[in-house]
Amino acid sequence: MSNRQTVVYRKDYKAPNHDVETINLVFDLIPDRTIVTSTMHVVPREGRESDEFELNGESLQLVSIKINGQPSLTNQYAMNAGKLIFHSIKEPTDIEIVTRINPKANLELSGLYLSNNNFITQCEAEGFRRITYFPNRPDVLAKYTVTLHAPKECKVLLSNGNLVDQGVLPDGRKYAIWHDPFPKPSYLFALVAGNFTVNEDKIELNNDKTALLQIYTEPGNENKTVHAMDCLKKAIRWDEVRYGLTLDLERFMIVATNDFNMGAMENKGLNIFNAKYVLADDGVATDSDYAAIESVIGHEYFHNWTGDRVTCRDWFQLSLKEGLTVFREQEFASDMLGSESAKVVKRIKDVRALRTAQFPEDSGPMAHPIRPDSYSEINNFYTMTVYEKGAEVVRMYQTMFGKEGFKKGLAEYLRRYDGSAATCDDFRTAMAEANDADLSQFALWYSQAGTPRVSVKTQWDESKKTFTITTRQSNRTLPGQPKPQPLMIPLAVGVLNDKGEDIPLQLEGEPLPVGTTRVLLLNQDVQTWTLVNVDRRPLLSLGRGFSAPVICDMDLTRDQLVFLAKNDSDLFNRAEAFEKLSILAIDAFIQELRKTQNANSLSPMEAYLATFEEILNDERLSPAYRAEILKLPSEQAIYESQIIIEPALIRAACQAMQKKIGQRLKTSFEDKVKTCTTEGIYKYDPDLAGKRALKFLSLSYLVASGNPKGVQQTRNFFEKGNNITDKLGALSIAVHSGLPIRQEMLNKSSIAWATEPLLINKWLEVQALATSVHGEMPVVNKIRSLMMDPLFSIKNPNNVYSLLRTFFAKGGPEFHTLDGSGYQLWIETVLNIDSFNPQVSARLARTLENWRRYEPRLSSMMYKALRYVSQQKNLSADLREIVDKAINEPI
Incomplete structure (x- = not known):
């Protein structure tokens, strides 16, 4: 593990002195002593600053070096702090380097490692230097030929590009040779060898060629790749139609593994995926999982051009x-x-x-x-x-x-x-x-860092029939950064009249209106636009479709927000207006709780409840849209609306709000649970998924209100559901609401799901979001207990993210306890994981980085936790950077 603290600056970039035109890699794959032979054809660049050829290496045992086929002499190279430097490379040169590595001991999951006895690589960003010495930087592109020698038990031997040859060696071991015709940086190198099964298909491309598509999984999972294959074909076809970009290899491969630090990796032609973003059927994947698989499959495939062909x-x-x-x-x-x-x-x-x-x-x-x-x-x-x-x-x-x-x-x-x-x-x-x-x-x-703010004021002159829009943009000055300059911000706007109709938008000086939505291009601190022929009272619909990543400030009354939530033709902005209404209502509960500790006497405003019910029952809107827009804002979203974060108060306000809405709209919610219950065999379809989402949204409000029928329906969906969306949806409601039946449901789940890693991670995540029940064990103690469960492994990133990162990031008052027990668990976990997987420990550590924003009692304990970790010796560079920045940020 490296704990180097070197700061790298963009201004110091220098082009490499040498190119590597080709690299031939030969792997003798043995779990604890893999031999890697690398033969590079190195070509000096014109105008180079030095003749020294610098390579990176980490956790490598150097076996031998040859230069132009001859054993090297000690004065031809030097070893220096993770670098191998060859002197005086003035002409094209062949360099052979043999190294020994130990994949079995590689718990960082960076470079070449073992996952369930299968060989897997992860080379982005700097994992390739853990395989062999190489100029491990993205601007050194080479053409790779890879030869794999592996035990006969390895059924599959894969690398980037096209398969050249495969067979059996005289000693009974297997071999395969792969060649990638496209130059690529080392971070896109990939290797997979082991016991996998494959789902194959073919696709006819727009260039009249046929490509082989392969998705590899561990035995028993091949039937769970049907959806992923369908998504891959859709992504290939979409990129051809939308952008004219066609698959450029004879085959495209995906490999799924359960041990992976990232979601997926776009290695040229050989994508390696975290199994959660590949495997799906009605027994392991929810509607949300199906949608996530589609997105991630698409993302990694699209990298083929935007990341691989151009890096x-x-x-x-x-x-x-x-x-x-x-x-x-x-x-x-x-x-x-x-x-x-x-x-x-x-x-x-x-x-x-x-x-x-x-x-x-x-x-x-x-x-x-x-x-x-x-x-x-x-x-x-x-x-x-x-x-x-x-x-x-x-x-x-x-x-x-x-x-x-x-x-x-x-x-x-x-x-x-x-x-x-x-x-x-x-x-x-x-x-x-x-x-x-x-x-x-x-x-x-x-x-420029930071989120820009755009404040907007409007003025209607009824007599002149003009509507003036004035914008002012600003951005906070960050420590050590120059004062921000005005940005170029495209701001899409529309204007509604008092009947809720979009009006044609005609700027002063224009001969004709230009549609009902137009983009205003902000490029100054303050700007003004004047619309003409506005003869009815107007209301601005601002930032339609979220046209720029800015915070828009415009003083709107509650009545104006209600109007927009009911009438805005831009459905994104309707959702925006309703979320702002929800936050206003929750904030009222927060203020009442801060004064009286009792929100029972408070109710959301009538206009809000009426708008909620109108949206809930509006059949013109898709169930998916209604389910999303009518969720209460997440606790994290409410944190962003508060000056000081008080997790316990925010949780109590949300619970009170949900209860009141559930009681008030009981009949409508019961109707939606009934009408949105899908019958028959489970099928993933966006429309059906939307119905299921609206069903469980409605059920969650009913259960929050104490509705006995809702509690019974929750049990029924768990016990009788024929798909994991129903079962997990019911389990989540039971655990998050603290229902008496939750432990029985958790016990049944652990037995039924014990052999399926994807389901175990869901089981862990549900409990990470549990709500404390008076008189029972605190949630933080339950988390500790789960960490001792045989179903949990601290070495598996998916387990850690599902249970611990979820708890630290979203556990609210169950994590932010006044006795500091949540922060103590954070300290122990971060330090433990940092000893073998710095990437994961750093991601966990980031959950405390905004400690200054919390109420004083909590922020003081969070600071002490960060300080304690920062004072430990031998922290990884990954973790060191996070905790030091969190502590030392100027106020």
């Missing part, structure tokens, strides 16, 4: 591939849905995730631009900012130029940089030139 020059450009590909994934997933209101659900969910995770990141100690200026440990920059905010920045190009303009810009970018390593500026320039636009100011989105 990033250095790790500061990470959002170049990730932000762009997340955007493409979001567009794909939306296009796969049914009605327009169902499609909007995808957008609502994405924006809610951004606001509850990325916005806090943007205002905390880990705040950074989507293209950071420095890092200590690159693994810590696989963040919501790089991915999700990065996707929103890419989306703004489409908002400004339209779908066709964006397509032109993407095509130009790929034409210019295919087969090379590019930068965020390269992408922006291609977009600008393809659309004949000046995007120099837009570059600030890549260099």
